[in-house]
Amino acid sequence: MSKKGILLVNLGSPKSTKVEDVKEYLDEFLMDEKVIDYRWFFRTLLVRGIILNTRPKKSAEAYKTVWTDEGSPLIFITERIKKKLEKMVEVPVEIGMRYAEPSIETGIQKLTDQGVTEIVLFPLYPQYAMSTTETVIDKAEEVRKKHFPDIKINYIQPFYNREIYIDCLAESIREKLPKNFDALQFSYHGVPERHIYKTDPTNTCNLNDCCSRDQNPSHQFCYRHQCFKVTEEVIKKLDLPKEKVMVTFQSRLGNDKWMEPYTDETLESLGKKGIKNLAIVCPAFVSDCLETLEEISVEGKEQFLHGGGENFHYIPCLNDEDRWIEVVKSLCEEKLNEFYLV
């Protein structure tokens, strides 16, 4: 008899804020060929020869500012999502991280220890990207083939265009929007432009107007389109004028050309354009993490104020809001039911 279970997968954090732990985490993360997609020799040269000499110290300082008694926000929020979800479904739920612990292997092991043979794996990323969804699936398949060849895994697809998700995000933003704001900025994690071209099997995306068209063959694999789509649908629900809304991309690393406009440069420039009261939201992340709590809430605020802005309002991620857990439940149940169809 088969038994089903759910694995919620997020990015992962270092095990502590010690420089050596941050270095170990960054090594695993940045040596992933789906994240820094150079050939092994050049990736090693860049990551181990350059980035890991300086970045771990700087990142460790940043992690210290967001770390709590419960540890990394990204991990304990994912844990909270699991705890709420397991009360609402009839199958075991575990978490696994793409990098560091608890790993995807640990999560699958915990499920199989409970007799699970069919897993619904949920990459907790609304939009598809090579460096997120794709690497999670690659890793889970590698682990399955090596250690659990007899189990089945059914993957939940990016949910950026699902109405239940859009409704949930829009309602969450509506509740947290301040009364007076001059602009609402949607800041998504960036990726190098090369990643978008590389993962477009249709060769029809040129990172131009095509990404905002209603239809284009590349949309299923175009992170830029999927960010625009989330923004467009949410502002429709909120009935906001387009002129009050901006899309920018944050967290770039290295010398490649990343998607533009950049969040930090935009924040510095807004005050001079007369935007004094800013609300900002980060829908590439379902849980708050270093990139939102430090890069946006702290550094981003400083950049905005430095550029002449006056009031900066960060809108938190969905985290463990009940309405979001309902969405997680629906998407998981939909996939659990597919097991009965095959």
Ligand SMILES: C=CC1=C(C)c2cc3[nH]c(cc4nc(cc5[nH]c(cc1n2)c(C)c5CCC(=O)O)C(CCC(=O)O)=C4C)c(C)c3C=C
């Ligand atoms: C080439 C480098 C990177 C790509 C591409 C990238 C894509 C990407 N990342 C996320 C989500 C998260 N990233 C986080 C941290 C983080 N990201 C990078 C680099 C790339 N990300 C680094 C080096 C770091 C570590 C911190 C640092 O040194 O700045 C996190 C936070 C993790 C945490 O512990 O809180 C998340 C979440 C997405 C969604 C994405 C592509 C769409």
Ligand SMILES: [Fe+2]
């Ligand atoms: Fe990242």
Ligand SMILES: [Fe+2]
């Ligand atoms: Fe595109």
